[in-house]
Amino acid sequence: MSERSKTWSSHSMDKSITLPPNEIFRNLENAKRFAIDIGGSLTKLAYYSTVQHKVAKVRSFDHTAKDTEDDPLYEISMQEEILARLHFIKFENAYIETCLDFIKDHLVNTDTKVIKATGGGAHKFKDLIEKKLKLRVDKEDEMTCLIKGCNFVLRNIPHEAFVYVKHADSEFRFQNTHPDIFPYLLINIGSGVSIIKVESEDTFERVGGSSIGGGTFWGLGALLTKTKRFDELLQLASKGQHTSVDMLVKDIYGGSYVSLGLTGDLIASSFGKSATADKEFSKEDMAKSLLHMISNDIGQLACLYARLHNLTRVYFGGFFIRGHPVTMHTITYSINFFTKGEVQALFLRHEGYLGTIGAFLKGAEEDNPNQYSWGENYAGSSGLMSTSPDLNPMQRARSGTFDMLEMDRLERQLVNLPLLQDPSSYIPDTVDLSEDALAREYWLYCFEEALDGVVKRAVASQPDLPEAAERAEKFRHKYLHKLQTLRHQPFAYGSLTVRSLLDTREHCLNEFNFPDPYSKIKQRENDMALKYFQKAVKSLEELSWEQRQFALVRGLLAGNVFDWGAKAVSDVLESDPEFGFEQAKRQLEERPWLIDNYDQWLERLNGPPHKCALFFVDNSGIDIILGVFPFVRELTFFHFMIFLVLASNSSPALNDVTNNELQILTERIAAMDPVIQSAVKEDRLTLVQSGSSSPCLDLRIPALLTDPCLKASTGYSCKYDNFSPLSRLDKVLAGVVRERHTDLVIIEGMGRAIHTNYYALLSCESLKMAVIKNSWLADRLGGKLFSVVFKYEVPLDKKPTTLDHVPVTPS
Numbered sequence: 001m002s003e004r005s006k007t008w009s010s011h012s013m014d015k016s017i018t019l020p021p022n023e024i025f026r027n028l029e030n031a032k033r034f035a036i037d038i039g040g041s042l043t044k045l046a047y048y049s050t051v052q053h054k055v056a057k058v059r060s061f062d063h064t065a066k067d068t069e070d071d072p073l074y075e076i077s078m079q080e081e082i083l084a085r086l087h088f089i090k091f092e093n094a095y096i097e098t099c100l101d102f103i104k105d106h107l108v109n110t111d112t113k114v115i116k117a118t119g120g121g122a123h124k125f126k127d128l129i130e131k132k133l134k135l136r137v138d139k140e141d142e143m144t145c146l147i148k149g150c151n152f153v154l155r156n157i158p159h160e161a162f163v164y165v166k167h168a169d170s171e172f173r174f175q176n177t178h179p180d181i182f183p184y185l186l187i188n189i190g191s192g193v194s195i196i197k198v199e200s201e202d203t204f205e206r207v208g209g210s211s212i213g214g215g216t217f218w219g220l221g222a223l224l225t226k227t228k229r230f231d232e233l234l235q236l237a238s239k240g241q242h243t244s245v246d247m248l249v250k251d252i253y254g255g256s257y258v259s260l261g262l263t264g265d266l267i268a269s270s271f272g273k274s275a276t277a278d279k280e281f282s283k284e285d286m287a288k289s290l291l292h293m294i295s296n297d298i299g300q301l302a303c304l305y306a307r308l309h310n311l312t313r314v315y316f317g318g319f320f321i322r323g324h325p326v327t328m329h330t331i332t333y334s335i336n337f338f339t340k341g342e343v344q345a346l347f348l349r350h351e352g353y354l355g356t357i358g359a360f361l362k363g364a365e366e367d368n369p370n371q372y373s374w375g376e377n378y379a380g381s382s383g384l385m386s387t388s389p390d391l392n393p394m395q396r397a398r399s400g401t402f403d404m405l406e407m408d409r410l411e412r413q414l415v416n417l418p419l420l421q422d423p424s425s426y427i428p429d430t431v432d433l434s435e436d437a438l439a440r441e442y443w444l445y446c447f448e449e450a451l452d453g454v455v456k457r458a459v460a461s462q463p464d465l466p467e468a469a470e471r472a473e474k475f476r477h478k479y480l481h482k483l484q485t486l487r488h489q490p491f492a493y494g495s496l497t498v499r500s501l502l503d504t505r506e507h508c509l510n511e512f513n514f515p516d517p518y519s520k521i522k523q524r525e526n527d528m529a530l531k532y533f534q535k536a537v538k539s540l541e542e543l544s545w546e547q548r549q550f551a552l553v554r555g556l557l558a559g560n561v562f563d564w565g566a567k568a569v570s571d572v573l574e575s576d577p578e579f580g581f582e583q584a585k586r587q588l589e590e591r592p593w594l595i596d597n598y599d600q601w602l603e604r605l606n607g608p609p610h611k612c613a614l615f616f617v618d619n620s621g622i623d624i625i626l627g628v629f630p631f632v633r634e635l636t637f638f639h640f641m642i643f644l645v646l647a648s649n650s651s652p653a654l655n656d657v658t659n660n661e662l663q664i665l666t667e668r669i670a671a672m673d674p675v676i677q678s679a680v681k682e683d684r685l686t687l688v689q690s691g692s693s694s695p696c697l698d699l700r701i702p703a704l705l706t707d708p709c710l711k712a713s714t715g716y717s718c719k720y721d722n723f724s725p726l727s728r729l730d731k732v733l734a735g736v737v738r739e740r741h742t743d744l745v746i747i748e749g750m751g752r753a754i755h756t757n758y759y760a761l762l763s764c765e766s767l768k769m770a771v772i773k774n775s776w777l778a779d780r781l782g783g784k785l786f787s788v789v790f791k792y793e794v795p796l797d798k799k800p801t802t803l804d805h806v807p808v809t810p811s
Contacts, residue, residue, distance in 0.1 A: 024089055024402050025099070026380065027051050028106040031087075033364050034114075034135065037145070037355035038121030039319055040191070041230065044090045044356035045099070048364065051083045056516035056652055058523075060664045073527050074664050076519050078462070084409035086360070086374065088353045091402045096125060100132035107133070114138050116363035118145040118355050138363075145358030146188060147196065147204050150315065152357050153350050154181045156374045156407070158700075159494025161315065161346045164328035170435040171325065172384070172491035175346065178424050179416060184313040187302045189320035191215030195305050208305050210298070214320030217294045224290065225283040230319075233287055238326045240288030245281050247272025267292065291330055299334025299345075306343050314343055317351035323384060349384045349494065353405055373410040376493070378500075379478065379507040380406035383485065383492030410691075417699040418737050419614075419745055421761040421795065428698040429497040430758040434490045442776055444487050447501050450567055451476055457564075458509065458517040468514075475512040479505055498755040499696035502565075506653055506693055516652035518564055525562070525621025525655070526665060532581065534672055536626050537633065545638075549602055552631050557771050557788055558584040559627020560749055562619055565654040565695055566773035568785060581622050588771065593788035594781060601767065601792040605639060610765070612643035612740040614733075616690060616697055618749030620657040628748070629669055629676065636679045643740045644679070645686045647733065651693035659689040688733050695751035699760060750774070754789060766793045 027049035035046040058074045091099060115135040117126070119142060126137045153160045159174035186196045192215060195208040214230075221233040243265075249257055250264030251273070270293035274281060306314050314335070321327055328347055335345040348354070382403040416423040433440040455472045462468040482504050490496040493504070509517060516522075536555070540548055561584040564570045572579055591598070613635060617628050628646075635641045648662045657665070666687060670677040679685035690697070736742075746767045747753045753768040754777070760766075768791040772778040775785045 024404060025103060025106065026087060026406075027085065028103060031107060032112045033360065034112060034133075035116040035118075035356050035360035035363055036122070036129065037119040037353075037359055038093065038096075038117070038125055039119050039355075040121065041093055041319065042090055042352065043093050043096050043099075043121070044088065044119075044353055046086065046088050046353075046356040046360040048360070049085050049087060051085050052080050053083055053510060054078045054513040054515050055081045056519050058519075058658075058660050058664060060667065072523055073530065073668060074523065074661070076516075076523060078515070084372075085377070086407040086409075087380075088350075088356060088405040088407075089402055090352055090404075093121065097128065097132070100129065104132050104134075114363070116140050116359040118142050118359040140359050140362050142355065143194070143196065143204075143206065145355045145362065146317075147186070147198055148358035148361045149354030149356070150186055150198070150317070150348070150358075151181065151201055152361060152374075153348060153354070157350065157376055157494075158698075160349050162349065162491075162494075163344050164325065164332050164347060166325065166329045166332075169437065170432070170491070172434065174434075174491075174495045176424065176427060178313075183309075183311060184315060185302070185306055185309065185311045187298065187314060187316045187318075189213050189298060189316065189318035193298055193301065195301065197305075197309055197311070207309065208301065210301055212294060212297055214318060217290060217320065221287055221290055224286045227283065227287075231324075234291075234324050234326055236284045237287040237291040240282065240284030240286070242267070242285065242288040242292050244285040245273055245289040246270055246292065267296070270296075291326065295327065295330035296334045299331055300338050302345075303335060303338040303343060306339070312343055313346065315346045315348060315351075317348055317354060319352075321347060321351060323347075323352075350405055352403075374407040375410055377406040377408045377507055378482065378493055378504040379511040380404060381493070383489070384494075416734075418734050419742060419762045419764050420699055421763050423700060426700060426760060428696070428700065428756040428760070429495065429499055430755055431497065433496040433498070433501075439780075440490055440496060441487075443498055443501060444483055446567070446774075446776075447505065448480065448483055451480065453567075453570060454505070454509075454517060457521070458514040461514065461517045461519050471512040472514070475508055475514060478511065479508040482508065499694060499698070499751075502653070502696060502751070503694050518652070518655040521564060522620040522655050522657070522661065526625065526661070529581075529622045529625035530665075530668060530672075533625055533629070533669060536581075537630055537673065540630055540634075546602070548634070549605060550598070552634055553598065553601075553769075553790065554585060554588065555581075556627040556631050556748070557588055557769060557790075559623035559625075560618060560769070560771050561587060561773065561786070562622045563655065563750065563773055564619075566750070568775065569773050581626055584622070587786045589784070589787050593790055594772070594778075594783035595789040595791045597792035598790050601790070604765070604792070609640040609642070610635075610744045611641075612645065612737075612742040613641060613744040613746055614645045614647060614737060614742050615746040616647045616748065616752055617662070618656060618695075618752065620655050620661060623748075624657045624662065625665065625669070632679075632685070633673065633675050636684055637675045641684075643684050643686065643742075645688055645733075645736055645740070645742070647688050647690040649692050649694075650689040653693050653695050656695055659687060662687055686736065688736060691733070695749070696756040697747065697752040699757065750777075753791075758791075761795070762793070763795055765795075767791070768793075 030049045030051070031047045033048040037044040055078070057077050057079050059077065060074045061071060113136060115129060115133065115137055117129070117137045118140045122137065122139050129135065129137050154177060158177055160177065161175045163173040163175065165171055165173055183197065183199045186198060188194045188196065190213060192213040193210040194206055196204055197207045198204040218230050218233065222228055225233065225236060227233050227236060246267045247269040248264065249262045249266045249268045252268055253264075256262060256264045271289055302314055302316075306312070316331055321331075328345075332345045335343055382405070420426050431439055433443060455476050458472045458475065459468045485492055486496060486501075493500060509515070540551055543551055558581060561569060562573070564573065615628070615632065617624055632644055632646070636644050646662065648659045649656050650659055652658055666676070666680065666685075670680050676685065692698070743764045744767065745762055745764060746769070747757055748769050750770045750773060753770045754772065757768065768789065770789045772781065772783055772785065772787045772789065778784050778787050781787070
């Protein structure tokens with residue numbers, strides 16, 4: 001053990017630091033642009049770093065010079081890419097000198113000359129920071145930083161805001177982020193209270209405030225209870241009964257005051273009983289009474305200012321909140337009472353980081369970080385950690401440790417899909433596991449059970465790297481820890497869903513340089529399926545029109561069975577390598593299906609052709625080649641559809657086809673089939689990235705580029721640069737959708753059409769297709785394993801005038 005590690009360990013014993021320092025201050029060797037926010041008790045540090053990580057690339061072999069019957073279609077390589085990352089760390093001021101020492105010893109980048117600072121403690125620790133880090137402290141306005149930070153988290157982090165509901169199945173009710181975050185009211189409760197009206201990115205004003213705030217609670221609480229620590233005061237309050245100290249309406253009138261609408265249990269006078277009662281009051285009861293008194297005062301002020309400025313979005317932050325259930329409950333109760341439920345008290349998952357985020361943004365203005373979208377990296381983030389004394393011991397042990405937030409830069413701005421009926425009410429996920437305890441326990445068990453298989457495939461994807469097994473075990477440990485955390489604190493990263501569990505797994509895999517664990521499986525299955533494509537097309541052309549439509553749908557559904565993310569399927573595929581397309585067809589349930597709108601779809605096909613279909617595809621291999629492409633071929637050729645857009649994942653997830661892979665597959669299929677070749681050459685078939693690296697689909701954020709070779713972002717030069725119909729489009733998906741007058745959206749797969757978007761309302765026709773490959777989920781939906789969902793929907797206001805006989809299927 002190094003001397004530095006020994007030093008840290010001794011501090012760890014003394015100060016309850018429970019994480020190794022290299023897991024807290026990560027990537028310091030590439031760090032630059034520091035910012036710090038020092039409050040009365042907590043320090044928040046921010047810095048920017050560049051992270052080298054592996055990405056899986058596929059490149060087509062040149063098959064023109066020789067017979068390629070048994071050669072793979074493409075080669076797979078691992079390449080290094082640079083990722084921009086933001087780091088935010090929160091710790092108690094008691095550890096500031098130890099932390100600064102560690103940063104000084106590991107900071108490599110000598111170009112950094114300035115550290116942006118905000119908060120009341122920035123002046124107090126200025127000399128220490130400059131001495132330790134040899135950086136000049138540049139102080140920024142505290143309120144400006146606070147607002148900048150608030151705008152940033154509201155814009156970039158889904159489920160950032162939540163309502164707190166005590167005693168509910170899920171106490172944290174996360175809110176959808178409205179596309180337009182302005183205007184809002186921010187109630188910042190520090191020592192006192194500041195009330196800020198925010199109208200735009202740079203327009204805000206302090207419209208009011210109060211001297212009665214967190215400092216008042218702390219100060220009076222210390223006088224009343226002799227307890228000096230803020231968190232201890234809150235713990236006392238959580239155990240107290242304010243009715244022992246407060247005078248209630250019923251204490252004065254013997255019951256409710258009906259004519260004034262006052263209930264008997266309403267507080268008439270805070271601490272009112274202490275003037276007449278001849279007894280000692282407990283510390284717990286006095287702390288609870290004090291908390292109610294100050295919270296009610298702040299709540300009433302907030303309501304008055306919200307009404308004065310006609311605002312309904314009111315966010316609360318500051319050290320008085322700090323994720324404490326007891327403070328959030330009292331604030332919530334007060335707001336509900338004074339507004340009669342018209343205004344909700346909203347809290348923020350990362351409210352403790354607002355100041356340091358804002359200070360960092362001020363220091364990074366020349367890089368214009370707001371031109372990018374940023375996503376929370378679950379692998380490196382602590383998540384929302386409530387400090388309730390009633391929570392499990394694992395949670396309570398976090399008191400006094402370090403919390404982290406990491407955010408990765410997304411190379412493309414993310415926007416809403418223009419075809420959502422109402423983006424503000426769109427909820428992608430079908431089930432919120434935070435609110436469904438039975439479903440939560442089942443899916444957490446499923447992900448734990450699948451972990452061995454994921455580790456095995458991760459190692460197999462990198463056979464030439466001997467250290468892969470060690471990295472895979474580190475991945476297992478980290479992801480298992482995340483699952484255990486989510487079992488106790490399902491609210492840690494916002495609403496817990498199957499999508500977030502999958503995303504967390506992908507983040508952890510990437511953390512340990514496993515960008516595509518299923519790459520070899522996808523390569524093998526793509527090569528195999530291509531050999532049967534022409535035979536499959538020929539057999540379809542021999543059918544009558546009506547027979548062919550059903551065969552195409554059945555083939556697409558059978559292809560969707562080949563999902564390595566479903567344990568029921570992966571077990572079959574591993575035990576029976578001969579399991580193929582025809583066997584999958586026999587697994588499908590017979591009609592009528594679980595959700596069966598096929599007859600309506602068939603009638604629609606007899607009507608006028610669609611202008612453009614946007615198709616979100618799913619798996620590699622049989623699914624995309626023998627399922628999707630024959631279906632696409634039919635739409636573009638036999639139904640005279642003008643345009644068809646295939647949207648696939650930008651980055652790997654399970655065995656889902658990626659945009660890079662789909663480019664190569666399309667080129668090969670176009671060489672085999674004149675119908676696909678014509679559609680590509682005439683620019684009627686377009687391939688785009690979905691902007692996603694998940695088996696699920698969030699239609700709020702798909703700003704997608706249609707650059708097949710990804711030359712701009714990766715430097716990879718594609719052999720088919722002259723294949724212009726696939727490479728010339730350089731527009732976001734939202735633009736393609738508008739430009740081509742998209743009037744049909746097709747969503748395929750259990751992740752995209754069942755776990756997400758099952759209830760999504762679109763402004764055009766939609767077709768959602770999936771095979772249920774999970775017995776528990778099938779039972780929940782009233783079906784059985786391999787039940788079929790075929791859901792065709794027409795919005796009420798877009799019903800085709802020439803097809804009045806087509807039934808409208810509600811969501």
